[in-house]
Amino acid sequence: MPFNRPISKPRHATKLTSGIASLVEAEKMIQVAVLLPCSAFVGWIFGAGLDKLFHQTWISLVGILFGGISGIVYVVRMVVESGRRPGPDSRSKSSDPGTGK
Numbered sequence: 001m002p003f004n005r006p007i008s009k010p011r012h013a014t015k016l017t018s019g020i021a022s023l024v025e026a027e028k029m030i031q032v033a034v035l036l037p038c039s040a041f042v043g044w045i046f047g048a049g050l051d052k053l054f055h056q057t058w059i060s061l062v063g064i065l066f067g068g069i070s071g072i073v074y075v076v077r078m079v080v081e082s083g084r085r086p087g088p089d090s091r092s093k094s095s096d097p098g099t100g101k
Contacts, residue, residue: 028082036071043067 047063050056 032075032078035075036068039071039074040064040067043070
């Protein structure tokens with residue numbers, strides 16, 4: 001029975017995937033940088049609306065605080081989730097099904 005060599009993976013694919021991985025990491029950092037001010041802004045808008053509705057002056061401050069805290073909680077949950085998920089580099093080569101080991 002003749003032996004057929006397996007098709008090797010091209011070397012440039014690893015550079016491409018590492019480039020994409022770095023872009024994904026940069027996107028996550030941008031998301032964190034944008035998320036916190038946006039959540040505080042949304043809390044401020046809701047608080048200002050409730051201020052006008054109930055004729056008060058303190059609810060907008062509570063809205064800003066609630067928005068900031070909820071943004072921080074979301075960021076912490078996102079960081080914990082990304083810490084649980086193994087990256088593509090964490091697999092060992094012996095567990096790769098293409099190697100036959």
